[in-house]
Amino acid sequence: MLQALREKTSGWIAVAIVILLAIPFAFFGMEQYLFQGGGNHVARVESAPSWWRTAPDWWPVRKLAWVHEDVSPEDFRFAFEQERQRQREEQGDAFDGLAFESADNRRQVLEQLIDQAVLRLAARNRGIAVGDAQVAAEIQQIPSFQVEGRFDPQRYQLALQSQNPPMTPRQFDERVREGMQQSLLPTHVAQSAFVTPAQIDRLMVLLGERRDVSFAVLPPMTDEAPVSDADLQAWYQANQADYRAPEMVTVEYIVLDGSGLQDEVVDEAQLRAHYEKESARYSEPDRRLISHILIEVPADADASARRAAEEKAKDLARQAQQGADFAALAREHSEDPGSRDAGGDLDWVEPGTMGDAFDAALAQMQPGDVSTARTEFGWHVLQLRELQAGTQTPFEEVREQLQRELGEGARERGFSELVNRVVDRAYRNPTSLAPAAEEAGLQVQKAGPFPRGGAPGVLAHPAVQRMAFSPAMVEDGTVSDPVETGPEQSVMLRVIEHSPERALPLEAVRDRVIAAVRADRARKANTAAAEAMVGRVADGATLAEVAAERDLPVQDVPGVPRGTSVPHPTAVEAYFRAPVPAEGAVSPGHVALEDGSVVVYAVSAVTPGNPAEASEQERQMLIQQLTMLAGGEAAQTLVRTLRARMKVTVNEARL
Numbered sequence: 001m002l003q004a005l006r007e008k009t010s011g012w013i014a015v016a017i018v019i020l021l022a023i024p025f026a027f028f029g030m031e032q033y034l035f036q037g038g039g040n041h042v043a044r045v046e047s048a049p050s051w052w053r054t055a056p057d058w059w060p061v062r063k064l065a066w067v068h069e070d071v072s073p074e075d076f077r078f079a080f081e082q083e084r085q086r087q088r089e090e091q092g093d094a095f096d097g098l099a100f101e102s103a104d105n106r107r108q109v110l111e112q113l114i115d116q117a118v119l120r121l122a123a124r125n126r127g128i129a130v131g132d133a134q135v136a137a138e139i140q141q142i143p144s145f146q147v148e149g150r151f152d153p154q155r156y157q158l159a160l161q162s163q164n165p166p167m168t169p170r171q172f173d174e175r176v177r178e179g180m181q182q183s184l185l186p187t188h189v190a191q192s193a194f195v196t197p198a199q200i201d202r203l204m205v206l207l208g209e210r211r212d213v214s215f216a217v218l219p220p221m222t223d224e225a226p227v228s229d230a231d232l233q234a235w236y237q238a239n240q241a242d243y244r245a246p247e248m249v250t251v252e253y254i255v256l257d258g259s260g261l262q263d264e265v266v267d268e269a270q271l272r273a274h275y276e277k278e279s280a281r282y283s284e285p286d287r288r289l290i291s292h293i294l295i296e297v298p299a300d301a302d303a304s305a306r307r308a309a310e311e312k313a314k315d316l317a318r319q320a321q322q323g324a325d326f327a328a329l330a331r332e333h334s335e336d337p338g339s340r341d342a343g344g345d346l347d348w349v350e351p352g353t354m355g356d357a358f359d360a361a362l363a364q365m366q367p368g369d370v371s372t373a374r375t376e377f378g379w380h381v382l383q384l385r386e387l388q389a390g391t392q393t394p395f396e397e398v399r400e401q402l403q404r405e406l407g408e409g410a411r412e413r414g415f416s417e418l419v420n421r422v423v424d425r426a427y428r429n430p431t432s433l434a435p436a437a438e439e440a441g442l443q444v445q446k447a448g449p450f451p452r453g454g455a456p457g458v459l460a461h462p463a464v465q466r467m468a469f470s471p472a473m474v475e476d477g478t479v480s481d482p483v484e485t486g487p488e489q490s491v492m493l494r495v496i497e498h499s500p501e502r503a504l505p506l507e508a509v510r511d512r513v514i515a516a517v518r519a520d521r522a523r524k525a526n527t528a529a530a531e532a533m534v535g536r537v538a539d540g541a542t543l544a545e546v547a548a549e550r551d552l553p554v555q556d557v558p559g560v561p562r563g564t565s566v567p568h569p570t571a572v573e574a575y576f577r578a579p580v581p582a583e584g585a586v587s588p589g590h591v592a593l594e595d596g597s598v599v600v601y602a603v604s605a606v607t608p609g610n611p612a613e614a615s616e617q618e619r620q621m622l623i624q625q626l627t628m629l630a631g632g633e634a635a636q637t638l639v640r641t642l643r644a645r646m647k648v649t650v651n652e653a654r655l
Contacts, residue, residue, distance in 0.1 A: 050125040057647060139172070189634050209562065209608055213602070218529055218550075231517055258488030291327070294377065296377060358373055358382070422492065464491050468493060568599065
């Protein structure tokens with residue numbers, strides 16, 4: 001049988017069938033195997049190229065012709081850390097680092113990065129570029145890089161080094177360039193939004209609308225009738241989540257406080273050494289007013305193209321040195337779109353802003369000089385128009401500040417050393433807090449049992465609460481790491497007792513259940529009474545007549561505007577939801593308030609707003625607000641539309 005099978009599968013027909021079956025696997029199965037599994041990216045956005053916008057989404061075509069933008073693991077980590085820092089600053093002590101690490105948060109950050117990649121790809125396909133001067137100007141305007149309103153190169157460098165992970169100026173330049181490039185399309189779309197006069201008038205009619213209202217308030221009812229066991233049990237079963245004992249912990253703890261440590265006395269030599277080390281902080285760098293002409297040199301340019309660019313730059317420099325108008329030369333020859341139309345003007349530049357090559361060339365120039373410099377973008381023809389020399393603050397003027405800084409630094413180091421010694425003792429004795437307390441010269445304190453949010457004193461700090469109720473602390477019973485609760489203050493604790501959240505038996509909450517049943521019956525009775533009053537008014541009786549039967553006063557309020565509280569904002573919202581009454585009729589209704597009372601109302605007239613009564617300032621403010629809303633929606637629609645036309649692939653394993 002095997003011999004027969006071999007003979008039947010070795011003919012030309014069998015070979016043809018195998019080839020036909022191999023084709024789809026080659027084009028589709030191998031794509032998944034070769035290109036998706038090994039991609040070094042968290043997400044990839046692919047689009048048809050600008051020269052073939054209708055290119056089909058077939059693997060060979062997409063692989064050879066489509067262009068793409070990747071979200072790298074580094075991009076994702078950077079964005080995730082930036083979002084972490086933003087939420088930590090926004091939420092303060094309430095920030096929960098563990099909850100932030102959730103998959104939903106990671107995916108939300110990734111979705112934002114994908115939208116940014118979509119915009120970058122769309123900009124690239126449309127030939128949108130951002131010049132060096134625009135990038136430099138944008139960086140200099142970032143407040144965190146400024147000192148007293150001016151760009152500070154040292155603060156710029158320190159800020160980049162403090163990033164997680166650290167960044168070089170060139171990396172940050174490219175990040176800013178990408179941000180500006182991806183923002184151009186949605187920004188211009190948003191700026192194109194507008195609202196018509198008819199829309200403004202219609203909105204003013206609605207916003208300025210007033211309603212004539214009569215209302216009566218049914219006060220909260222009380223219910224003292226007995227509650228049957230059946231009603232008691234039914235309410236308890238339906239609302240068990242309301243009758244649970246919270247999770248509780250009892251802890252022992254110590255508070256490490258460095259505020260009592262003495263500042264170290266600093267001598268003259270230390271002060272002067274610190275002044276020399278930090279001299280850049282007390283100096284203003286030189287500022288140069290420059291213009292430039294950029295002759296681009298692509299990264300893949302050959303030797304002849306590089307030579308041609310160099311010769312052109314040097315020829316333009318010679319022309320400028322011989323008296324040619326530099327601004328005219330820049331407008332004619334510069335390939336920097338950000339400064340070309342301004343005659344090459346880069347405004348005032350400080351060292352460290354434009355890169356080492358710029359700084360080296362400018363350092364050799366005097367006002368009026370023209371020179372050339374080579375950077376990664378190409379050849380630059382530089383013109384130094386004006387020079388402002390830097391200044392240095394004398395040592396004596398900052399002596400007190402230096403003394404304070406060094407003294408505080410010594411105290412902080414002393415506190416840090418204390419914490420390190422205490423933590424070391426705790427690590428050697430993880431199941432007891434006494435050795436750590438002995439090292440710090442403190443007494444172990446005890447608190448509890450207490451629930452989440454119910455701790456006393458320093459233990460109420462959100463970070464301490466998270467630590468006290470963390471599963472690891474509850475299960476292990478070990479000493480915690482120091483939890484920072486303020487400047488030079490930390491808490492170390494150990495959970496000694498724990499009781500989980502549990503359902504309370506009916507007998508333990510019997511009185512609470514009885515009160516809840518009675519409150520519910522009272523609310524329902526009040527609502528039924530209000531509905532009966534509304535029904536009478538709808539049948540033709542006046543609200544005054546119906547209210548008089550219950551000895552309730554009625555208030556008539558003509559011209560109630562939106563946003564007031566007559567007698568409560570919730571009631572006013574209900575007035576404006578009521579239908580416009582017919583001529584000679586009213587629109588009755590009722591609305592329950594949080595305190596258990598019910599407002600029964602009747603809308604008797606509706607007066608539309610008059611756009612002619614609005615001031616020009618009010619109209620312009622409304623136009624601005626509506627335009628911003630419309631622009632924001634248009635920008636979001638643009639991103640959604642662009643993304644729908646592209647192919648997005650997410651590598652879940654790298655999240």
